[in-house]
Amino acid sequence: MTTVLELRGITxxxxxxxxxxxxxxxxEQGEIxxxxxxxxxxxxxxxxxxxxxxxxxxxxxxxxxxxxxxxxPNDAIAHGIGMVHQHFMLIPVMTVTENVMLGVEPxxxxxxxxxxxxxxxxxxISEQYxxxxxxxxxxxxxxxxxxxxxxxxxxxxxxxxxxxxDEPTAVLTPQEVEGLxxxxxxxxxxxxxxxxxxxxxxxxxxxxxxxxxxxxGRTVGTVSPKEVTLEKLASMMVGREVNLVVxxxxxxxxxxxxxVKDLYVRDERKNMVVNGVSxxxxxxxxLGVAGVQGNGQTELVYxxxxxxxxxxxxxxxxxxxxxxxTPRAIIERGVAHIxxxxxKHGLQLSFPLYDNFILCNYYLPPFAKGIxxxxxxxxSNGEKLIKQFxxxxxNVSMNASTLSGGNQQKVIIGREFSRPIELLIAxxxxxxxxxxxxxxxxxxIIEKRDEGTAILLVSSELDExxxxxxxxxxxxxxxxxxxxxxxxxxxEYLGLLMAGIKPAEAQKVTPKSAKTTEAERxx
Amino acid sequence: xxxxxxxxxKKASNQRQMITGIVLLAIGLLMFVLFARGTQPGQEAxxxxxxxxxxxxxxxxxxILPVQPSLYAxxxxxxxxxxxxxxxxxxxxxxxxxxxxxxxxxxFLIWATKDQSFNLVxxxxxxxxxxxxxxxxxxxxxxxxxxxxxxxxxxxxxxxxAEAAVVFATVTNNLWVGLLTAILTGGLIAAIHAILVIRFRxxxxxxxxxxxxxxxxxxxxxxxxxxxxxxxxxxxxxTFQIIPLPLLSKIPIIGxxxxxxxxxxxxMIILVVIIHILLFYTPWGLRTRAVGEHxxxxxxxxxxxxxxxxxxxxxxxxxxxxxxxxxxxxSVGRFDQDMTAGKGFIGLAAMIFGKWNPIGAFSSSLxxxxxxxxxxxxxxxxxxxxxxxxxMAPYIVTIIVLTGIVGRAIPPAADGTPYEKQ
Numbered sequence: 001m002t003t004v005l006e007l008r009g010i011t012x013x014x015x016x017x018x019x020x021x022x023x024x025x026x027x028e029q030g031e032i033x034x035x036x037x038x039x040x041x042x043x044x045x046x047x048x049x050x051x052x053x054x055x056x057x058x059x060x061x062x063x064x065x066x067x068x069x070x071x072x073p074n075d076a077i078a079h080g081i082g083m084v085h086q087h088f089m090l091i092p093v094m095t096v097t098e099n100v101m102l103g104v105e106p107x108x109x110x111x112x113x114x115x116x117x118x119x120x121x122x123x124x125i126s127e128q129y130x131x132x133x134x135x136x137x138x139x140x141x142x143x144x145x146x147x148x149x150x151x152x153x154x155x156x157x158x159x160x161x162x163x164x165x166d167e168p169t170a171v172l173t174p175q176e177v178e179g180l181x182x183x184x185x186x187x188x189x190x191x192x193x194x195x196x197x198x199x200x201x202x203x204x205x206x207x208x209x210x211x212x213x214x215x216x217g218r219t220v221g222t223v224s225p226k227e228v229t230l231e232k233l234a235s236m237m238v239g240r241e242v243n244l245v246v247x248x249x250x251x252x253x254x255x256x257x258x259x260v261k262d263l264y265v266r267d268e269r270k271n272m273v274v275n276g277v278s279x280x281x282x283x284x285x286x287l288g289v290a291g292v293q294g295n296g297q298t299e300l301v302y303x304x305x306x307x308x309x310x311x312x313x314x315x316x317x318x319x320x321x322x323x324x325x326t327p328r329a330i331i332e333r334g335v336a337h338i339x340x341x342x343x344k345h346g347l348q349l350s351f352p353l354y355d356n357f358i359l360c361n362y363y364l365p366p367f368a369k370g371i372x373x374x375x376x377x378x379x380s381n382g383e384k385l386i387k388q389f390x391x392x393x394x395n396v397s398m399n400a401s402t403l404s405g406g407n408q409q410k411v412i413i414g415r416e417f418s419r420p421i422e423l424l425i426a427x428x429x430x431x432x433x434x435x436x437x438x439x440x441x442x443x444x445i446i447e448k449r450d451e452g453t454a455i456l457l458v459s460s461e462l463d464e465x466x467x468x469x470x471x472x473x474x475x476x477x478x479x480x481x482x483x484x485x486x487x488x489x490x491x492e493y494l495g496l497l498m499a500g501i502k503p504a505e506a507q508k509v510t511p512k513s514a515k516t517t518e519a520e521r522x523x
Numbered sequence: 524x525x526x527x528x529x530x531x532x533k534k535a536s537n538q539r540q541m542i543t544g545i546v547l548l549a550i551g552l553l554m555f556v557l558f559a560r561g562t563q564p565g566q567e568a569x570x571x572x573x574x575x576x577x578x579x580x581x582x583x584x585x586x587i588l589p590v591q592p593s594l595y596a597x598x599x600x601x602x603x604x605x606x607x608x609x610x611x612x613x614x615x616x617x618x619x620x621x622x623x624x625x626x627x628x629x630x631f632l633i634w635a636t637k638d639q640s641f642n643l644v645x646x647x648x649x650x651x652x653x654x655x656x657x658x659x660x661x662x663x664x665x666x667x668x669x670x671x672x673x674x675x676x677x678x679x680x681x682x683x684x685a686e687a688a689v690v691f692a693t694v695t696n697n698l699w700v701g702l703l704t705a706i707l708t709g710g711l712i713a714a715i716h717a718i719l720v721i722r723f724r725x726x727x728x729x730x731x732x733x734x735x736x737x738x739x740x741x742x743x744x745x746x747x748x749x750x751x752x753x754x755x756x757x758x759x760x761x762t763f764q765i766i767p768l769p770l771l772s773k774i775p776i777i778g779x780x781x782x783x784x785x786x787x788x789x790x791m792i793i794l795v796v797i798i799h800i801l802l803f804y805t806p807w808g809l810r811t812r813a814v815g816e817h818x819x820x821x822x823x824x825x826x827x828x829x830x831x832x833x834x835x836x837x838x839x840x841x842x843x844x845x846x847x848x849x850x851x852x853x854s855v856g857r858f859d860q861d862m863t864a865g866k867g868f869i870g871l872a873a874m875i876f877g878k879w880n881p882i883g884a885f886s887s888s889l890x891x892x893x894x895x896x897x898x899x900x901x902x903x904x905x906x907x908x909x910x911x912x913x914x915m916a917p918y919i920v921t922i923i924v925l926t927g928i929v930g931r932a933i934p935p936a937a938d939g940t941p942y943e944k945q
Contacts, residue, residue: 053823074825089820091813093936102813103824105806112804154824 002029003065004193005050005081005162010059012045019045020056021217027162027193032184034204035197037214038237038434039405043197044086046214047164051083052076063162082155086166086197088147092140096133097122100154118157125156129186144292145176152183163187164195169203173292174462174495181207199237199434201230202463215239238435248446251470253282256316257423257454258304263313265296265303272311273299275478281423286445286455288469288486292498293460296478298340301427301458305337306330307345318422331360336416340427340458342405346412349401353393354382356400357415389414390440406437413444424448427458442468462494476500488513540612547605547623551598554627558634559594566590568633571642574779579767583775590637597626597633628897635906646900647893648780654885654892655791655853656681656863659846660870661877661884662791662798663839667713668879669802670835671815671937675731676716677843678867679738684708684847686742689858690750692760692851701760701852702787702845709844710837712738717836721829724941735867743860750858762856763787787853790845792885799881811835815935818942828942843867865918872921878932894920 005027012020019042027033037043048054050061052070060067063079070076076083090099101118108114119135126132131149139147148168155163165184169177184194184207198204204211205225213220213236220236234242258281265274273296281287291297302308304315306327315322317333331337339345347356358367358378366377382396391410393403400408409429416424426445430438445468449455459465465472469486474497481497490513496506506512570586601623608619632641660677667674674680684705692701716734719725750758763785771782781792802808813821814831822828846866851858869891876890877883898913906913 051823072825073823077825083823085823089817089823091816091820093816094809094812098809099820102809102821103826105809107806113806113809 003027004029004063005195006062006065007046007050008060008062010046010049010061011057012042012049012054013057018217020049020059023059023214023217023219025195025212025219025222027195028210029193030188030191031209032188032194032196032207034208034211035195035214036199036201036204036211036233036237038199038436039432040216040434041214041237042217043214044166045217047083047166047195047197050076051081051164077158077160080159080161081164082158082160082162083164084148084151084155084166084168086168086170088151090139090147090150092138094139095135096137096139096142096150096153097135099139099150100135100157104158121157122153125153129156129183129190131156131183144171145173145179148172148176148180149183152187161191162193162195164197166197167199168196169198169200171293171460173498174491175499177203201233201237204233205230213237234435240436242435242439246442246446246467248468249450251285251449253285253470254452255283256280257283257318258456259314259316260304261314261316263300263303263315264311265299265308266311267299267308273478274303276313277475277478277480279473279480279483281454281456283422283454284449284452285470286449286457286468288465288472289456289458289475290462290465290472290494290498291460291475295475297427297458297460297475300475301337301340301425301456304330304425304456305335305339334420334422336419336421336424338409338412338416338424338426338429340431342408342412347400347408350399352382352397352399353386353391353403353411354379354396356411357382357385357418360415361419385411385414385418389417406433406440409433409437409441413441417444417448421448421453423454423456425456425458428460429457430459430461430464438464462491462498465494466491474498484512537612540608543616543619544605544609547601547608547619550623550627551601551605554594554598554601554630558630559591559598562591562594562634562637564591566637568593568636568638569640570632570636571640572644572776574645574648574783575642579772579783580778581773581775585640586643588633590633593633594630597630601626635901635904639904641900641904644776644779646896647776648783649899650889650893650896651780652784652788652854652892653895654888655788656846656849656866657870657873657891658791658795658885658888659842659849660867661873661888662794662881663709663713663843663846664871664874665839665877665879665881665884666798666802666811666842667836667839668874668938669815669935670811670832671818671935671940671942672717672720672832672836673727673731673939674713674716674836674839674843675728675868675871676712676734676738677846677870678863678865679735680709680712680840680843681847681850681863681867682738682742682861683712684844685850685862686745686750686858688848689760689851689856690757693755693757698760698763698852702848705848705852706841706844709847710841713837713840713843714833716840717833720941721832721836724943727939727941739861742858746858746860754857758857760852760856763853785853787845787849794842794845795881795885802881812935814942815937818937822942822944828944832942846870869917869921875932875934879934891917891920 003026007023007025010020010023023042023046035043045054049056050070052072052075061070062068068079070079097115097119100122101113106114106117122135131153133146133149133153139150142150168180172180187194196208208225210222210224211233212222213233215237260280261278263274263277264272267273277300279287289297299308303310306325306329317335322330343349348359355378358381362368362373367374379396386393386396389410391407391414393407400411403411429445430441433441445455457465457468466486466489471483472486472489472494473483474481474494476498477500482503490511492510493506493512496509497503568588568590570588572585573580573582604619604623660681663677664674687708688701688705691704692698712734716730719730720727765783765785768782772778802811810821810826810831813826814828818828850862870888873887873891874884876887877885894917898916901908901913902910
């Protein structure tokens with residue numbers, strides 16, 4: 001084994017944050033090296049330094065044993081380093097070929113783009129590495145999994161030997177993840193070396209040869225998956241013991257809190273994105289809505305919370321129909337909403353925390369008396385909730401924008417849970433959060449359920465859905481494919497539904513229900 | 524999203540189809556009330572098919588149409604299309620609107636020309652000439668906005684270039700110097716815009732507005748202070764001669780319209796073709812579009828986003844400068860205050876209508892040029908419509924076009940947003 005890449009003592013600070021503090025990493029020829037850490041641990045910063053997008057304050061990069069200077073992505077590419085970014089760097093209105101050739105365009109007569117040559121090259125790469133894709137397809141027409149292949153082809157087209165994949169599984173269905181892992185194996189067999197960035201423990205155990213764990217910008221250690229357990233990795237990542245399994249009693253569901261009948265919703269561009277959805281959520285149960293992002297879940301939640309009008313269909317909330325109503329009227333009926341985009345819909349970032357805590361009921365006593373706000377009541381309410389919901393902040397008059405993602409989410413949960421609610425609509429409640437915050441939020445949601453609140457959980461993380469739900473609905477292209485009992489659901493079956501396979505077809509491939517062990521419920 | 528037709532979508536499209544059908548029927552009725560009602564049998568409209576005093580082109584006979592039957596035929600076409608749309612639906616909305624718009628304009632012309640004669644080729648030829656500054660402004664917009672920089676300062680840029688052109692051409696007594704000065708002036712103003720919005724991240728609209736105010740103010744000041752008092756020394760350049768292209772200019776109808784023009788009109792047509800090719804078939808174009816759609820993606824592939832934007836905005840400015848030169852040394856040979864009369868803005872409308880595509884922008888410029896040319900000819904013809912209303916025509920067309928009558932145009936995804944490297 002030869003070392004193809006070595007990072008020595010990389011240090012990088014941003015104003016107020018030490019993102020990387022003396023980080024070391026070695027990559028051997030032909031290995032998949034996982035870089036594991038919570039959000040904000042400095043994984044992406046480190047890789048952006050390696051790829052020339054940031055300049056390190058200190059430290060050096062060695063490729064094939066030689067010290068190199070990486071000023072910009074061109075240098076990285078020249079040294080055989082390629083990166084697949086977490087948010088794909090693809091141009092939707094262009095074809096696969098155009099995206100691949102961008103930046104290194106071969107020409108005819110020195111003037112005209114030679115697309116045929118590139119298309120041919122793409123087909124060769126496809127064949128060699130099992131990355132099937134149509135070079136003439138437009139990116140916007142391709143599913144996410146294929147888009148990722150295009151990203152990998154882009155890197156291979158530039159003849160990279162070292163591939164960096166930044167959170168590559170975040171946007172994929174379970175089947176697509178399987179496919180990706182196969183592709184990674186092929187790449188390794190052909191002599192490439194891979195750095196795999198993730199915060200998902202199970203993936204690391206499945207695919208990595210070695211694991212380097214980062215915590216708050218420092219290397220905690222490098223381990224082999226054979227030597228460690230999930231629990232050990234989690235505690236390396238978080239720095240304390242973490243309970244990975246959501247422990248919950250069997251649900252005791254009562255009458256329905258929300259009934260949705262044949263709901264149609266158009267998005268802001270007037271496309272019909274929810275196509276006749278029917279379901280109900282009962283008091284004291286969690287209904288999980290699984291599905292790859294962009295299959296209408298967002299608009300479904302918007303319609304339920306009054307942010308978008310429904311085109312047609314019926315909503316019955318606590319036995320009463322909801323029609324032509326405002327978000328405020330829905331809130332007043334006892335609906336809580338943890339929005340998908342916490343910075344856009346959840347918080348007023350430029351307001352202090354105490355104001356953010358009363359966004360739902362600022363106009364009601366005790367916070368308002370007539371037309372005047374009761375500042376002292378508002379502040380003391382904020383102080384109480386900060387303690388109660390463990391929001392880490394210097395004081396309650398800090399602006400919401402200064403908080404980390406996890407703490408921002410706790411502010412939202414504090415606001416929504418501190419008033420009497422009958423139904424909680426939680427959309428991607430733990431997106432982008434670290435293991436510690438996820439654990440906290442999951443426990444709070446289950447607590448609410450046990451108090452008898454109905455919970456509608458929308459998440460694109462199948463593991464999260466499996467961990468929390470009592471029943472699971474899978475959404476695909478605006479329709480609910482099937483609703484299954486969570487305790488008996490098989491992950492493979494759900495994955496197929498998420499990919500748009502009809503329930504009858506999916507059952508031929510894999511049983512609908514399976515016994516899941518507790519280990520599989522690890523999130 | 525889905526390939527299957529959804530029941531709700533179908534309903535909505537049925538509704539749209541009904542509305543279009545009813546609008547078409549209403550237009551047919553309107554054509555009858557406005558045009559056909561007041562005509563008598565036996566009236567004729569004579570359309571000239573040759574430019575007057577034009578020895579270049581092989582002459583062809585004029586087109587003489589019987590007014591009443593022609594009008595009824597056009598109305599019948601419109602009503603038929605409306606009925607068809609109501610009953611069955613027509614796929615191609617563009618074609619539909621095209622045919623109906625043509626029928627309406629033709630009916631208007633026939634009505635206005637009844638018992639008179641009207642030089643059709645002359646008007647079409649002047650449409651192209653009048654479209655020239657609009658098309659150049661639109662091209663400027665296309666290549667700036669394809670790299671995601673909005674330049675609404677085109678109007679001011681053209682004014683400054685127009686004035687610079689005439690002054691330098693008069694002083695040096697050389698039109699080519701004037702042309703070069705105009706192009707450089709345009710490039711310089713665009714460079715300032717580029718530095719402001721790319722380097723200093725000034726709001727692109729604010730910077731563009733500032734350029735417009737600066738352009739109007741400066742040119743008016745210089746004009747009233749110096750040019751008006753020294754017309755012969757500073758503001759009398761003469762204009763570029765018409766260059767008939769050999770052989771091509773002899774073709775009837777097409778010859779006089781396209782191949783008997785001055786250098787600026789030819790340059791405009793050449794630029795439309797060149798920029799179209801550059802934008803869609805060369806590395807420069809691919810990179811430009813990438814920078815306009817997803818600058819971060821371009822950056823991660825080692826493309827210098829800022830450099831691409833500077834180059835595009837400055838080239839765009841030079842094209843706008845050429846457009847400015849048209850007003851003075853390409854058309855009347857002197858500078859008048861505010862002589863661009865909103866052509867820079869209409870150019871931006873043409874860019875949007877043309878979906879940020881050079882050939883599309885050129886085609887829509889022709890529509891605006893046609894509206895402009897039409898109002899002038901109608902005044903000459905003495906149509907019974909107040910001239911103020913006729914003068915509105917190009918702007919009314921602009922507004923109708925911008926309300927999105929022909930589908931919504933999608934701008935480059937990053938259009939108008941500054942790029943910040945982390």
